[in-house]
Amino acid sequence: MNILIVEDEISLAKEIASFLKSENFLCDLAFTGRDASEKIAVNLYDFILLDLGLPDYNGLDLINEAKKAGSYASFIIITARGAVEDKVKGLDLGADDYLAKPFALVELLSRINAVARRKFNIATQDIRLGDFVMEVQSRKLICKGAEVDLTKKEYDLLQYLVLNHNKVLTRQQLYEHIWGNILDDQYDSNFIDVHIKNLRKKLNHHAPSPWLETVRGVGYRVSTG
Amino acid sequence: MIRLKSKLALFNLLSKLVFTALFLIFLPSIIERVNLRQVDNDLIQKREKTIGLIEKIGIEPFINSDSTNTFGSYNILKEEYISLERTNIEEELNQIEVSNRIIEDEEITYRVLNYTLVVDDQKYLLEIGKSLASIQNARKNINRIILVFLIFIILVTLVTDLQYTRIILNPLKKITSKLKEISSPSKFDRTPVKTNTSDFVSLDNALRDLMIQIDESFQKEKEITVNISHELMTPISVLRSKLENILLRSDIDPETANKIEESLKTLHRLQSLVNSLLLIARIESHQYLREETFSVQSLLGEIIDELNPVAEDKEVILKSDFIQDYQFEKANRSLVFSMFYNVLNNAVKNTDQNGKVIVITNIKHGRYLVTITDTGKGMNEAQMSYLFSRFKIRKGNDSDGTGIGLAITKSIADFHSIEVSVTSEVEKGTTFSFIFPEIS
Numbered sequence: 001m002n003i004l005i006v007e008d009e010i011s012l013a014k015e016i017a018s019f020l021k022s023e024n025f026l027c028d029l030a031f032t033g034r035d036a037s038e039k040i041a042v043n044l045y046d047f048i049l050l051d052l053g054l055p056d057y058n059g060l061d062l063i064n065e066a067k068k069a070g071s072y073a074s075f076i077i078i079t080a081r082g083a084v085e086d087k088v089k090g091l092d093l094g095a096d097d098y099l100a101k102p103f104a105l106v107e108l109l110s111r112i113n114a115v116a117r118r119k120f121n122i123a124t125q126d127i128r129l130g131d132f133v134m135e136v137q138s139r140k141l142i143c144k145g146a147e148v149d150l151t152k153k154e155y156d157l158l159q160y161l162v163l164n165h166n167k168v169l170t171r172q173q174l175y176e177h178i179w180g181n182i183l184d185d186q187y188d189s190n191f192i193d194v195h196i197k198n199l200r201k202k203l204n205h206h207a208p209s210p211w212l213e214t215v216r217g218v219g220y221r222v223s224t225g
Numbered sequence: 226m227i228r229l230k231s232k233l234a235l236f237n238l239l240s241k242l243v244f245t246a247l248f249l250i251f252l253p254s255i256i257e258r259v260n261l262r263q264v265d266n267d268l269i270q271k272r273e274k275t276i277g278l279i280e281k282i283g284i285e286p287f288i289n290s291d292s293t294n295t296f297g298s299y300n301i302l303k304e305e306y307i308s309l310e311r312t313n314i315e316e317e318l319n320q321i322e323v324s325n326r327i328i329e330d331e332e333i334t335y336r337v338l339n340y341t342l343v344v345d346d347q348k349y350l351l352e353i354g355k356s357l358a359s360i361q362n363a364r365k366n367i368n369r370i371i372l373v374f375l376i377f378i379i380l381v382t383l384v385t386d387l388q389y390t391r392i393i394l395n396p397l398k399k400i401t402s403k404l405k406e407i408s409s410p411s412k413f414d415r416t417p418v419k420t421n422t423s424d425f426v427s428l429d430n431a432l433r434d435l436m437i438q439i440d441e442s443f444q445k446e447k448e449i450t451v452n453i454s455h456e457l458m459t460p461i462s463v464l465r466s467k468l469e470n471i472l473l474r475s476d477i478d479p480e481t482a483n484k485i486e487e488s489l490k491t492l493h494r495l496q497s498l499v500n501s502l503l504l505i506a507r508i509e510s511h512q513y514l515r516e517e518t519f520s521v522q523s524l525l526g527e528i529i530d531e532l533n534p535v536a537e538d539k540e541v542i543l544k545s546d547f548i549q550d551y552q553f554e555k556a557n558r559s560l561v562f563s564m565f566y567n568v569l570n571n572a573v574k575n576t577d578q579n580g581k582v583i584v585i586t587n588i589k590h591g592r593y594l595v596t597i598t599d600t601g602k603g604m605n606e607a608q609m610s611y612l613f614s615r616f617k618i619r620k621g622n623d624s625d626g627t628g629i630g631l632a633i634t635k636s637i638a639d640f641h642s643i644e645v646s647v648t649s650e651v652e653k654g655t656t657f658s659f660i661f662p663e664i665s
Binding site for chain 1: 396451454455456457459461462463465466467469472473482483485486489490492493496497531534535538563566567570574587630
């Protein structure tokens with residue numbers, strides 16, 4: 001998939017690009033609004049990551065421009081301005097998602113994937129994990145024909161780890177994904193540990209779950225061999 | 226509290242009643258005096274007429290020396306009489322007085338004129354009387370008519386006064402309702418209220434100018450927070466992405482991974498500190514909307530569900546005692562969620578094994594009340610004094626937070642006009658009380 005990263009902070013744009021390339025995306029960079037405007041006019045992109053705080057351009061105008069030019073790119077707004085109405089305005093103009101800086105790269109990836117699934121109508125396939133099967137569509141975890149009774153938070157946590165399988169996720173990344181950043185100040189690494197502990201207890205009640213790993217001093221990971 | 230309209234109407238009514246009462250008290254005596262004067266003039270005229278008659282035809286037709294000493298004449302209805310008699314009194318009389326006469330067993334009050342005159346060296350006393358009964362009757366009738374008339378006037382003017390004050394005070398009503406409706410200065414309706422009363426025009430204009438000023442300063446503050454946010458978050462964002470990319474590399478050794486994670490954690494603390502301060506600034510410059518209505522009880526239930534796994538893990542009892550629910554109007558749900566969450570999360574954190582945290586909802590003195598009580602460590606007075614301060618950051622040894630949570634709680638409470646109070650005792654526990662604005 002083709003992604004244009006519109007970001008005036010060059011080193012941030014490069015980090016995002018390096019991460020997305022490792023996830024097999026094709027990345028293009030634009031450091032100014034004019035540059036972005038030209039690139040959008042010439043190339044076809046599936047995604048445009050758009051920083052609203054461009055020095056030479058109002059990012060929101062760029063969305064308008066692209067939509068008028070018939071671009072079918074999906075916009076994900078990334079901004080550090082943090083103004084409440086920016087989010088509303090952006091989504092009103094037809095942006096597909098909104099991420100406040102600083103965000104976790106894995107969070108950005110999961111947002112892109114979610115928009116892609118909606119856009120291309122990709123049915124998420126069930127995921128096999130040892131004796132367990134995660135039915136992403138119906139939000140169920142099945143073990144040998146029986147459903148594992150998980151709370152909403154436990155399921156969200158597990159799904160996030162599963163969708164980012166083979167990557168270590170820090171407690172903070174997990175916390176941000178589930179609780180968002182309105183409770184940023186109340187972040188407590190213990191929360192994630194408690195939920196993982198409960199989750200493991202429930203899983204092991206059905207079958208062993210060695211694929212859910214604790215990475216000492218870093219976080220958690222789901223390994224799929 | 227009485228409305229201005231009612232006050233004016235009440236004043237009008239009272240002033241009319243006083244005026245009427247004075248009228249009713251003084252009017253009868255004025256009328257009586259006027260009437261008496263008229264009667265007196267009448268009597269004097271009659272006296273002159275009689276004297277004229279006597280001069281013309283002599284005294285004989287009235288009194289002749291042999292047969293009668295007195296002459297008297299009543300008209301049929303005894304309303305008037307005249308009498309003339311010889312008298313021997315020394316003094317000259319010329320006076321008018323009220324006296325009762327019994328005539329044919331009937332007592333009648335007369336106004337009587339006494340006058341002495343001398344004819345042919347003989348002194349005579351002339352008495353002319355006029356009954357006051359008709360005057361007294363007339364007075365009663367006049368009083369009655371006046372009373373009815375005044376009551377009628379009072380009622381009519383009361384209705385028209387009420388109507389009129391309602392109409393002239395209507396612009397004021399519009400201005401106050403404009404003020405009541407808004408949740409923030411930017412929402413103030415700037416179209417001028419239609420009125421030709423100059424006071425209302427200047428009130429409306431002054432309010433509008435004030436609102437514009439407040440709105441402008443909020444806008445400025447908003448710009449500042451947006452700029453600070455951008456300037457601080459961008460470098461944090463760069464650092465974070467770089468560190469996360471390093472952590473994702475497969476060839477990284479565990480020791481480095483651990484260090485990177487610790488750096489990320491520190492960076493996160495910086496991020497959430499900045500975010501918290503910006504959050505407070507945004508709340509205080511009214512950048513959040515207050516347009517939601519929700520059940521406080523179900524919101525508290527959600528928070529309890531969220532914190533229960535942690536409480537259970539610590540073996541802390543977290544329970545609710547919901548006596549009363551409340552639909553909180555014109556509020557921001559996610560902010561109120563944060564407000565309670567911060568306090569409840571602290572309560573669970575600060576309570577040891579087998580301790581208790583109880584959330585109670587109730588109504589006290591007509592106001593909704595939520596209390597969060599824990600049996601935790603409690604606080605001493607010094608700790609209590611900077612509890613809500615955002616500048617004295619209390620770092621717990623087991624907490625990843627910035628300790629600014631209670632300052633956030635306070636500013637959210639202020640934003641919603643919720644009063645927060647705290648009582649605490651060391652080693653006994655702490656109680657937070659949230660008193661909601663008066664239920665209108």
